[in-house]
Amino acid sequence: MPATIVLGTQWGDEGKGKAVDYLADGMDFVVRYQGGNNAGHTVIAEGRLLKLQLIPSGILYPHITPVIADGVVVDPRHLLRELDELRRTGVDVSRLRLSGNCHLIMPYHLELEKVTQRFLGRNALGTTKRGIGPAYADKAARIGLRVQDLFDQKIFREKLEIVLREKNAILTKLYGRLPLDGDEIVEEYMDLAGSLEPYVADTSTLLHGALRDGKSVMLEGAQGTLLDLDKGTYPFVTSSNPVAGYALASAGFGPKEVQRVVGIVKAYVTRVGAGPFPTEELGEDGERLGVRGQEFGTVTGRKRRCGWLDAALLRYASRVNGLTELFLTKLDVLSGFERVPICTGYRVEGKQFDDFPPHQSLFHKAEPIYEELDGWMEEVDEAKTFEDLPKAAREYVRRIEELADVPVSVVSVGPAREQSLPAG
Ligand code: GDP
Numbered sequence: 206m207p208a209t210i211v212l213g214t215q216w217g218d219e220g221k222g223k224a225v226d227y228l229a230d231g232m233d234f235v236v237r238y239q240g241g242n243n244a245g246h247t248v249i250a251e252g253r254l255l256k257l258q259l260i261p262s263g264i265l266y267p268h269i270t271p272v273i274a275d276g277v278v279v280d281p282r283h284l285l286r287e288l289d290e291l292r293r294t295g296v297d298v299s300r301l302r303l304s305g306n307c308h309l310i311m312p313y314h315l316e317l318e319k320v321t322q323r324f325l326g327r328n329a330l331g332t333t334k335r336g337i338g339p340a341y342a343d344k345a346a347r348i349g350l351r352v353q354d355l356f357d358q359k360i361f362r363e364k365l366e367i368v369l370r371e372k373n374a375i376l377t378k379l380y381g382r383l384p385l386d387g388d389e390i391v392e393e394y395m396d397l398a399g400s401l402e403p404y405v406a407d408t409s410t411l412l413h414g415a416l417r418d419g420k421s422v423m424l425e426g427a428q429g430t431l432l433d434l435d436k437g438t439y440p441f442v443t444s445s446n447p448v449a450g451y452a453l454a455s456a457g458f459g460p461k462e463v464q465r466v467v468g469i470v471k472a473y474v475t476r477v478g479a480g481p482f483p484t485e486e487l488g489e490d491g492e493r494l495g496v497r498g499q500e501f502g503t504v505t506g507r508k509r510r511c512g513w514l515d516a517a518l519l520r521y522a523s524r525v526n527g528l529t530e531l532f533l534t535k536l537d538v539l540s541g542f543e544r545v546p547i548c549t550g551y552r553v554e555g556k557q558f559d560d561f562p563p564h565q566s567l568f569h570k571a572e573p574i575y576e577e578l579d580g581w582m583e584e585v586d587e588a589k590t591f592e593d594l595p596k597a598a599r600e601y602v603r604r605i606e607e608l609a610d611v612p613v614s615v616v617s618v619g620p621a622r623e624q625s626l627p628a629g
Contacts, residue, residue, distance in 0.1 A: 207464030208422040208456075210449045211532075213429030214468040214522035216476040217443075218502070218509060220534030222246030223617060224469045225425050226262045227625045228532070233420035234412060235263025236272040238455035239445035240427035241310060241340070242283045243333040245502065255294070260287050261425055264296060270415075272408050273303045274424075276445065276455030278340040279352060280310035281397040303401065304408040305353035309394075311365075313372040313385050314339040320380040338444040343368070352405060355398035362391050409457025416462050424452040430468075430522040438568065441480025449526040468528040468611065470519060472536045472601075475500050475509040483571045484512035484548045498538040515548040515573070516608035521561035523611050531609060533602060533628075534617040536594075542580040545601055548573035549608060578604060586619040591628045594618075602628060 211228055213219040225246065229235050237244075242258040255265070259279065263269035273279065288298050314336030322334065343349040348368050354361045365387055373384035412422055426447040431437045433448045445451070449466050453459060473494050476482045485491065491511040494500070500509035522528065539545055550559040551571035562568045581595040588594050594602075594616070606613050616626045 208416065208424060208458070208462045209465040209467060210424045210426070210452045210463060210526075211467045211469065212426030212447055212449060212452070212526060214470045214519055214526070214528070214531075215429045215474050215515075216431045216438075216480075216482075217427075217429040218475055218477065218500070219429060219469040219471045220617060221425070221427070221469050222257070222262060223620055223622075223625075224467070224532045224534060224615075225423070226265070227615065227617075227622055228467065229263045229266060229269060229423060231421060232263065232269055232423040234270045234272055234415050234422040235261040236274050236408075236412065236422065236424045236452075236456050237261045237277050238274045238424050238426060238452045239276045239447055240443065241278040241335060241337040242280055242287070243335050243337050243443075244427035246427075255291075258287060259284055260291065260298075260301060263423070263425075264291060264298060264301060267297065270300050270302060270411075272412065272456075273301070273307060274408055274412075274455040275304045275306040275457065276451060277304075277307050278310055278337055278344070278445075279303065279307045280336065281352075281355070281394065281401055283310075283335075285397060285400055299403070301404045302406040302408055302411060303352060303404045305351065305405050307352045308340050308344045308349040309352060309354070310336040310340045311350060311368075312390055312393075313369065313376070314343070316376060316382065316385065317372065320376070320382060341444040352401070355394060355401065356405075358391070358395060361394065362387075365390060412456055413458050416458060422456075422462075424456055426452065430526060431518060433525075436525045438480050439565070441478070464529075466527050466529050467532050467614070468519075468522055468526060468530070469532045469534060470514075470522075470605070470609075471534050472539050473498070473514055474512050474518075477502055477507055477509050481565075481569045481571070482510055482512060483551060483568070483573045484515045485510050486512045490542070493542075494538060497541075498535055513546045513548060513573075513575070514605065516605065517548060517550050517558070517560055519605070519609045523609050528609075528611045530614040531605070531611050532615045532617070533605065533613050536598060536602070536616050537584065537586040537618040537624075539580065539598070539601070540584050541582055544577045545580045545597075546575040546577050547601075547604065547608065549576050550574045576604075586624060588618050588626060591616060591626045594626070
């Protein structure tokens with residue numbers, strides 16, 4: 206069976222949790238491929254509200270093996286807490302598989318992120334301060350510690366000593382903080398190792414075998430395309446690669462296995478923290494989108510900036526990910542607007558761009574060119590089929606398909622699993 210990649214097409218918070226949960230139904234394996242415990246998927250399953258940050262939501266289905274692949278950075282303390290919480294709600298967590306190649310988030314990553322973000326002052330990125338960026342930085346610098354190192358105390362201690370020498374020098378000499386104690390870290394992490402061991406596996410071989418045996422595998426991205434380290438609005442991005450290509454590097458199999466690439470797109474756009482956002486609505490409409498859409502961060506509680514759908518960015522997301530279909534979320538939030546604008550391109554210093562401008566400075570100055578569509582007054586959250594939607598809402602969906610040149614397969618009109626309307 207072929208693999209499916211599911212990812213966000215905007216700046217994250219597209220409702221991926223709900224979409225992934227819906228799509229997971231027919232899957233045997235669900236794989237997280239990047240990011241860390243900064244993702245914050247919200248899932249409502251059988252009336253239970255669950256906030257998962259690291260573990261794939263596939264854990265809720267007894268027939269699914271959830272996998273955390275190589276490209277994810279793992280805070281073992283957080284992972285064990287999340288497992289405990291799931292266990293307490295009665296979920297069987299024993300199927301979780303964690304790659305031994307995942308890099309570990311260490312106590313100094315959290316400490317360093319706190320002080321460096323403070324040091325940057327108003328230029329700080331507004332990260333989640335979970336040590337994720339610093340862990341990826343160490344991975345690239347080849348000084349990271351990995352999950353597999355937990356099971357060789359001698360190696361773990363050796364690697365830690367080398368890293369800690371530099372980290373403690375930075376913490377004490379540059380930031381005036383106290384040094385971290387290596388023995389304490391070894392003791393804590395060795396303690397955690399025992400609890401993690403049952404979950405650790407060679408996930409690349411596992412997934413390869415699964416595909417060979419005709420199982421279906423879904424690769425689930427966190428954050429979104431415009432937060433991608435390479436393809437997003439750098440430097441206002443995350444420290445990993447949510448794009449489809451990276452899903453394969455992380456999971457450890459090749460592109461010929463992938464048949465579907467599903468882009469999750471919210472019916473409007475939100476963005477957390479700093480960075481360019483051409484369709485941002487600073488007035489009443491933006492406020493209304495935020496209130497109706499409950500646009501507050503799952504992990505940080507921060508209010509999100511809101512604006513209209515940007516089809517130029519959606520086309521870009523489609524191109525860089527090779528999207529084969531769209532899962533449109535939160536259409537219900539748009540009820541009650543007389544007109545619903547869609548951005549089709551930009552004007553920058555008198556020049557027109559139909560696509561995402563190639564230079565950051567241009568994007569910062571981009572003014573949206575809007576096409577205005579009729580809105581609809583009716584609430585749509587009780588619609589059972591696509592045809593139940595008001596004509597204007599259906600036309601909005603069809604126009605998105607045309608502008609993105611990708612078909613919309615499902616329209617979501619509420620947070621529950623049942624509020625998903627096949628639109629194909
Ligand atoms: P994620 O990280 O991409 O899952 O995004 P969020 O953290 O923003 O979660 C999306 C929020 O919207 C959650 O509270 C969901 O339950 C909710 N949600 C998902 N789909 C829909 C939808 O179609 N309509 C509404 N009103 N809410 C939705």
